[in-house]
Amino acid sequence: MMKPISLSAYSRVVFFTGAGMSAESGVPTYRGRGGIWAEYRWEEYACQDAFDADPNKVLDFHEQRRGRVLACQPHAGHMHLAALQAAHPGLSIITQNTDGMHQRAGAREVVELHGSLWRMRCARHGAVEDLGAAVYENRDCGLCGGLLRPDITWFADAVNAAVFARAQQLIEEAELFVAVGTSGIVYPAAGLVPVAARSGARMIEINPDETELSGMFGERVRETAGVAVPRVFEI
Ligand code: OAD
DSSP states (O other), X not given: OOOOEEGGGOSOEEEEEOTHHHHTTTOOOSSSTTOXXXXXXXXXXXXXXXXXXXXXXXXXHHHHHHHHHHTOOOOHHHHHHHHHHHHOTTEEEEEOOOSOHHHHTTOSOEEETTEEEEEEEETTTEEEEOOOSSSOSOSBOTTTOOBEEEEEOOBTOOOOHHHHHHHHHHHHHOSEEEEESOOSOSTTGGGHHHHHHHTTOEEEXXXXXXXXTGGGOXXXXXXXXXXXXXXXXXX
């Protein structure tokens, strides 16, 4: 079993999180048992073509997801990670999750590679913070009346280049890189793992299962996020 690690030995630390980070809160993952893409075809719910064909169907799906996420609470792993970040100025959280759970646990800055369920975006006027309620207050832009879409990186969307560049820079500088709960099969996000390995970071994977990228990690913790994050990292 891995001994506890004190982050004070590292000036730059990155936690890179995926859907498994929120699984113990009750937020479903995308793949594997109970995964969202086993129940829903992303082609009908999570791409621009689906939105263009039937925006209300896509928005209803996202409202339902918001409702489910709002009913969940951050767990001990989210809380511990936020406390680690508060204690360590060089700790960055980079997430593929759109659920806002790190922020609800008190994390101060989170790089959201795939956007957020809690923002909407107008094609002309950019992103708007919404109310954070399950139901969207508006489905149209208040300025131009155009349809608002969730500010999420859907299938076939490009990731936000500035956000990705920020993540890449943080990872290149990291001396310790910890991946938590990601299958590592969705690119370009998964490509950030080899970036960390090439930069010579200490590499730790937290995931109960083997992943496509496990071979890149010198240390693998086969425990869940809620157990391993508080156990392995000392404030
Ligand atoms: P996946 O659903 O692909 O993978 C979840 C990973 O979490 C798997 O490797 C599981 O073994 C692991 N896991 C499950 N429970 C866990 C637990 N309690 N603790 C730790 N790990 C656990 O999710 P992502 O890798 O995040 O894109 O998927 C990447 C992207 O694909 C998502 O961001 C999403 C999806 O399509 C968008 O929404 C744009």
